[in-house]
Amino acid sequence: MSKEFRISVKKKVNLSNFDPKDTGRFQNKDEVAKEIKELEQELQELQEKLIAGKEHAVLFVFQGMDCSGKDxxxxxxxxxxxxxxxxxxxxxxxxxxxxxxDFLWRTHHAVPALGQIAVFNRSYYEDVLITRVHGKVDDAEALRRFKHINHFEALLADNGVKVVKLFLHISKQFQLEKLISRIEDPSKNWKFDPSDLLERKSWKQYSNYYEELFEKCSKASPWHLIPSDNRWYRNYAVLKIAVEALRSLDLKEPPANPELQQLLAEIKEAEK
Amino acid sequence: MSKEFRISVKKKVNLSNFDPKDTGRFQNKDEVAKEIKELEQELQELQEKLIAGKEHAVLFVFQGMDCSGKDxxxxxxxxxxxxxxxxxxxxxxxxxxxxxxDFLWRTHHAVPALGQIAVFNRSYYEDVLITRVHGKVDDAEALRRFKHINHFEALLADNGVKVVKLFLHISKQFQLEKLISRIEDPSKNWKFDPSDLLERKSWKQYSNYYEELFEKCSKASPWHLIPSDNRWYRNYAVLKIAVEALRSLDLKEPPANPELQQLLAEIKEAEK
Structure with a gap:
């Protein structure tokens, strides 16, 4: 599964070739309900091993257009x-x-320590996205930043931090429906950000810049493209990728410490 | 319930008057299973309101002897x-x-922003506990620190941060059994910290210092004493106190924004 949505470094991605409504081999959420339960359980167990072992860390980076469902x-x-x-x-x-x-300073501070998981809702990738759309970063600077990002992610990998990058892929129509629902439903008004409307006008430009960064920044860690027009499938795919990421670390139970056994006798004696 | 375990500022607490095995009006965990499910659900809903409203924050401070079950x-x-x-x-x-x-510097940095919950596993209270037991802080300095803590907690309260302080109360025998199980069970060896044995020798001193800080530092926010020899009751009591803390904030749904309705017509027109 996670291979299915993994973007190869070699070939340029065309986002319009990926259907945001794709739900893989499933028709509806009932078909994944049982597997989701199992995966949730496994993720919890893997996290306990991650915490105990303190030899690895995992950083999940979420990117996507406004309303793509990162939260x-x-x-x-x-x-x-x-x-x-x-x-x-x-x-x-x-x-x-x-x-x-520098543009990596604030995110570097937030990367997970060994034993920890961190989740980034947006990231240093915004520094080659919204900044470009707004004309603050030109193409030459963007190219330099791609390199810095690759070096940064290689540094993390060298220190035991697995970086898992996820792009939540939605259609422009899906975003429109979401924006409208945030206005029509008074209880969702607080989620509505008028600037989303402005950014929406640059949809094509955002798509192009995403395609470019997928190509340029998949060296140290691959991107995953998650079809996200169907919430249930999006949740399932991300959960599965998360579990597979932790599985791939081959986490071991922390070793027993045979020297402690001697201590046991002493403690029991002392407490008599 | 949370009143039941709330320590009054006025009277000095004697920890030995509190039974760490107490389970209130319940005999076993089956009796609280249904309520726990409901409370968990309510806590999630309250958190969503807290996030949306951004007007309050909650800081849970956990203290307790080694092995009292903070994690x-x-x-x-x-x-x-x-x-x-x-x-x-x-x-x-x-x-x-x-x-x-200063001793409040590192914890101050970690207090929750409005809309957030933070959980402290140990806290600035260690600076009037282990430091005193180890002779690094004398009685006069401890008295000054009590004052600084009260002022600090008043500052947080003034800024909309509710501070909820929980002491996990265990018996000395319970700690011994826990320590032994961490040695006997190889999969728990990694949790065993030899310094816990050393600190155990100062049990009485720790108890005295706790009693003093309960008396001196309950002004801005009260302490809760949680009988913790029974895990199920400890979990239930903390969950109930957490829910009651968030309930007490009287969190409102974020207000609707009637001005958005006008925008809706414009959007629909523009997207035609």
Missing amino acids: GVIKKVFAGLNPQGISAHSFKAPTEEESRH | GVIKKVFAGLNPQGISAHSFKAPTEEESRH
Whole structure:
């Protein structure tokens, strides 16, 4: 499955070749309900091993157009995990202090320590997306940034941090329906951000820049393209990729410490 | 319930008057199973309101002797929440840099922003506990720190952060059994910390210092004493206190924005 949606470095991706409504070999969510239960359980067990072993870390990077469901999928897939082993970070427009640092500074600070999982809701990839659309970063600078990103992700990999990158792929129509529902449903008004309407006008440009970064930044860690017009399938696919990422670390139970046995006799004697 | 275990500021607490095996009006965990399900559901709903409203924050401070189950209860009660709205922080011995700051510096940095929940596994209270037991903080300094803590918690309260303090109360015998099980069970060896044995020798001193801080630091926010020899009751009590804490904020649904309706017509027109 995660191979199915993995983007190969070699060939240029054309996003319009990927159907955002794709649901793989499944027709509806009932067909994945049982597997989801099992995967959720497995993810929890894998996380406990990750925490105990302190030899690996996993960073999940979520990107996608506005309304693609980053918040929703993060909640759905990662609630259930031990909060002491996971942290989520949402990156908005940089603060003034952050702007006076290199573009990787603020995200570097938030990468997971060994034993931990971190989830990025948007990331340093915005620094080759919205900044380009807004004309703050030109093509030459974007090329340099692609390189810096690859080096940064290689550094993380060298330190035991597995970087799992997920693009939530929605259709332009899906976004429109979401935006309208945020206006029509008064309880969702607080989620509506007028700037989303503005960014929507640059849909094509965003798509092009995404296609370029998929091509240029899949060296140290591949991108996964998640068809996300169907919420249930999006959640299932991300959960499956998350489990497979942790499985791939081949996490071991922490070793027993035979020296402790001697201590046991002493403790029992002392407490008599 | 949360009142039941709330420590009054006025009277000095004698820990030996509190039975760590207490299970309130319940005999076993089956009796609370249904209520736990409901409380878990309610906690999730309250958290969503907290996130949406961004007017309040909640800080849960966990203290207790080694092996009192801080890790366990944090996992049990707070897994299930949206990871984007909760962060957990574990405070070990301070780093060199942290030691060169005042004792509240590192914890202040980790307090929750409005809309967020933070969980402290140990806290600034260690700075009037282990530091005193180890002779690094004398009585006069401890008195000054109690004052600083009260001022700090008042500052947080003034900024909309509700501080909920929980002491996991176990018996000395319970700790011994836990320590032994961490040695006897090879898969738990990694959890065994030899320094716990050393600290155990200062049990009485720790108890005295806890009693003193309960008396001196319950002004801005009360302490809750959780009987914790029975895991199921400990989990239930903490969950109930957590839900009651969020309930007490009287969280409102975020208000609708009537101005958006006009936008809707424009959007539909533009997308034709």
